[in-house]
Each structure stands twice: as structure tokens, then as C-alpha cells.
Amino acid sequence: MSKSVLQLPVIERAEAARQVVRLTLQAPEWARAARAGHFINLLVPGRRDLLWRRPFSVHRADRSRGTIDLLVARMGRGSESLAECAPGDHLDAIGLLGNCFPFDPGLHEIIMVAGGIGIAPFDLLLQDVQGFSCKKSLFYGARSAGDLCRSTLWAESGAEVHLTTEDGSTGSRGLVLDELRRYLGSSANHAGRVIYGCGPTPMLAALREMALALGIKGYVTVENRMACGFGACVGCAVELAEARRDGQKYLLACKDGPVFPIEEILFHD
Ligand SMILES: Cc1cc2nc3c(=O)[nH]c(=O)nc-3n(C[C@H](O)[C@H](O)[C@H](O)COP(=O)(O)OP(=O)(O)OC[C@H]3O[C@@H](n4cnc5c(N)ncnc54)[C@H](O)[C@@H]3O)c2cc1C
Ligand code: FES
Structure with missing residues (x-):
């Protein structure tokens, strides 16, 4: 379009x-x-x-x-x-x-990981995968119960929702990745799983480490600051973990993203 x-x-x-x-x-x-x-x-x-x-x-x-x-x-x-x-x-x-989260209908489970306003794209993702039989798991963390943006789609789509709050006012007390680590730790086989992440940079950096350590495929959407929004100012550069064959070491979040394979990019605060 x-x-x-x-x-x-x-x-x-x-x-x-x-x-x-x-x-x-x-x-x-x-x-x-x-x-x-x-x-x-x-x-x-x-x-x-x-x-x-x-x-x-x-x-x-x-x-x-x-x-x-x-x-x-x-x-x-x-x-x-x-x-x-x-x-x-x-x-x-x-x-x-921008681009969108890739989805393979053969997946067994999609694991959405949201921190704070990083919940924004995941209602649409639940809509995109409606009608597919894969398990839908949402891990969503915020500071406190009142900071969570709840959605009627969670129940409608049959998603298994794991809430965490830093003050323990709803769900588990702690950070969303603590809850995810417990969940993934209870299973040795991660075949057919994919992680989709959106949230603050430190959360995405830790999510990347976890996904790489467990060998789980993943994608993140980055919310870098943007200016022009169409590839002209280079203000939204994202560093690649490995330079491409042509020597390219940076991509632009606005033009090449905002969704990237989790292993491909590095996060800097
Ligand atoms: C692809 C993309 C999708 C986004 N989707 C959403 C969304 O669905 N909902 C939503 O609320 N926000 C979203 N954001 C972030 C949103 O665009 C910024 O919060 C907003 O532009 C800030 O503008 P401002 O004038 O309010 O803040 P400013 O006055 O420019 O800045 C105020 C404070 O916010 C911080 N800030 C500004 N931009 C960002 C950013 N991109 N990430 C983190 N901190 C920032 C600044 O460092 C500063 O501390 C998205 C960003 C991107 C790149
Ligand atoms: S915002 Fe200007 S190049 Fe991406």
C-alpha cells in the first residue's frame, strides 16, 4: 500500500x-x-x-x-x-x-513481551493471528496496576496473559522478563516458538540475551526517537550486531523497521 x-x-x-x-x-x-x-x-x-x-x-x-x-x-x-x-x-x-511482525502459520506458540506502552502493537497482532491455532501468550509488565492498558481482545482471542507489576498490585511482583524466564525455564523444548518484543530499550536488550541463550527465534519493534520519519535525517539509526556483506553496519528504524529480527540488532541506552 x-x-x-x-x-x-x-x-x-x-x-x-x-x-x-x-x-x-x-x-x-x-x-x-x-x-x-x-x-x-x-x-x-x-x-x-x-x-x-x-x-x-x-x-x-x-x-x-x-x-x-x-x-x-x-x-x-x-x-x-x-x-x-x-x-x-x-x-x-x-x-x-514501517514493516510488520512476520508470522508463520506453522508456529506452535507466539510469545508477546510488552513493557509499558510497548503493549501498543499487540492487540493488532492478536487480531492478525486470529483463526490460527497456535498458542498465544502475552507477558506484559508495568509499574503498577493502574498503568496497565487492559484489552477485551485478550479473552476474545484466547490469549494466556501473564501480568507483572513492579509494586505487586496486580499479577506477579517484579519485571516482565522475570516472569518470562520462569515460564520458559519450565520447558526444555522451544521448537515452534517465536518471541515478539516491544518496550523500553533495556528490556529489549535483556530479551535479546534470553532469546539467544535459549535458541528461540524472535523479533522486536524498536521505538527509537524519530525526526523526519522517511529515511532522510539518519536520526533513528539502529546498529547491526554484524556488518552486512556490503559493510553496512546501521539500518534506519523508520525505513528498514521498526520490526527487526532480535539477533540482528544491538541496543544502546
Ligand atoms: C515506530 C514507533 C512507534 C511508537 N508507538 C507508540 C505508541 O503506540 N504509543 C506511544 O505512546 N508512543 C509510541 N512511540 C513513542 C512516541 O512516538 C514518543 O513518545 C513521542 O513521539 C514523544 O513525543 P513528545 O513530544 O511527547 O515527547 P518529547 O517532548 O519529544 O520528549 C519527552 C520525553 O520523552 C522521551 N521520548 C521521546 N520520544 C521517545 C521515544 N520514541 N521513545 C522513548 N522515549 C522517548 C524523551 O527522551 C523525553 O524524555 C512510538 C515510537 C516509534 C518510533
Ligand atoms: S527518522 Fe529520519 S531517518 Fe529515520
Whole structure:
């Protein structure tokens, strides 16, 4: 699908968690075409001082209503303004951008690992794999119960959900990777499993080590800071673990990603 610039009407706004707002946008073509990993680049309305667009993953697509949902975490000036958008507002958006999580129908289990707002692409992934018989496991961690963005799709898709909170207010106390390590440690055979990760860089770095040590295939979507969003500024470079044959040692998250095989890239804070 070619990229386009659209003015998208906001049709719903809801608080999804503490500091996170869910926006529902009317976008029939993108609702049909979006796959987990795709993102859109939004101009911040009413803020002419913010020149760069802000990237947001497509969180969910309702193909019959022709809508897409975004989760917007309040991080700074741009996301604060976007989170205040209300039904009736229009957002200037470029999309659909990026690649998506690869999925092999022969898999036995997909293991989604989300930290904080890294939960954003996984509703759409659950929608993408609906109808396939593989086991769907979601490991999702946040600071506290009120920071978790819960979803009706978890039950609808039959996903096995493992929640962790740092303060123990819901699920297991600790970090999401502690829970994942316990789960994977209870089985010696990881054939047919794939890990999909999205979250803070230290979590992705540790997830990479775990996947490599256990020999589990995996993909991560990186949420590097972006500026131009189309490959011109080199502001979103991702370092490869090994240089390619042509000597290339970096890829661009906006153009080559944001989804990468977990073993291919290195993470830096
Ligand atoms: C491909 C992609 C998909 C994304 N999907 C989502 C999503 O679905 N939901 C969501 O809430 N956010 C998502 N993000 C992150 C989101 O784009 C940033 O949080 C947002 O652009 C910050 O803009 P701001 O003006 O609010 O913050 P700024 O005022 O620019 O910065 C405020 C603070 O946020 C930090 N920050 C800014 N950008 C990022 C970033 N990319 N990652 C981590 N910290 C950052 C800054 O270091 C600073 O401390 C995504 C990013 C990418 C690259
Ligand atoms: S954001 Fe400019 S090259 Fe990726």
C-alpha cells in the first residue's frame, strides 16, 4: 500500500490507563491494510513550534467500522497535546509506515513481551493471528496496576496473559522478563516458538540475551526517537550486531523497521 497523508477525524477518546489515552480514528483504508508493527506519523495539532511528526503504532483495527485505535502515552509536549484531542478534531497523519511482525502459520506458540506502552502493537497482532491455532501468550509488565492498558481482545482471542507489576498490585511482583524466564525455564523444548518484543530499550536488550541463550527465534519493534520519519535525517539509526556483506553496519528504524529480527540488532541506552 502506498503512503498517503490523510486528515483523520477523531471519533472516540478514552482513558486507557494512567497517563495513556486511546484515540479512535476514522481511517477505512488503513483499518483494512494495517498489520502489527505498522505505525503512523502525526502532526501535533495546534503546535506550530513542534515541526517533527510523532510516530504511533496502530494498536487495533476495526475493519467493519473502518477505524484504527492508537494508544498515546503522555511523554512530553507532543504526546500531551495529542492525548487532549477530542471527538470532532482532525489529525494530519502519514501512513501506513514501517514493516510488520512476520508470522508463520506453522508456529506452535507466539510469545508477546510488552513493557509499558510497548503493549501498543499487540492487540493488532492478536487480531492478525486470529483463526490460527497456535498458542498465544502475552507477558506484559508495568509499574503498577493502574498503568496497565487492559484489552477485551485478550479473552476474545484466547490469549494466556501473564501480568507483572513492579509494586505487586496486580499479577506477579517484579519485571516482565522475570516472569518470562520462569515460564520458559519450565520447558526444555522451544521448537515452534517465536518471541515478539516491544518496550523500553533495556528490556529489549535483556530479551535479546534470553532469546539467544535459549535458541528461540524472535523479533522486536524498536521505538527509537524519530525526526523526519522517511529515511532522510539518519536520526533513528539502529546498529547491526554484524556488518552486512556490503559493510553496512546501521539500518534506519523508520525505513528498514521498526520490526527487526532480535539477533540482528544491538541496543544502546
Ligand atoms: C515506530 C514507533 C512507534 C511508537 N508507538 C507508540 C505508541 O503506540 N504509543 C506511544 O505512546 N508512543 C509510541 N512511540 C513513542 C512516541 O512516538 C514518543 O513518545 C513521542 O513521539 C514523544 O513525543 P513528545 O513530544 O511527547 O515527547 P518529547 O517532548 O519529544 O520528549 C519527552 C520525553 O520523552 C522521551 N521520548 C521521546 N520520544 C521517545 C521515544 N520514541 N521513545 C522513548 N522515549 C522517548 C524523551 O527522551 C523525553 O524524555 C512510538 C515510537 C516509534 C518510533
Ligand atoms: S527518522 Fe529520519 S531517518 Fe529515520
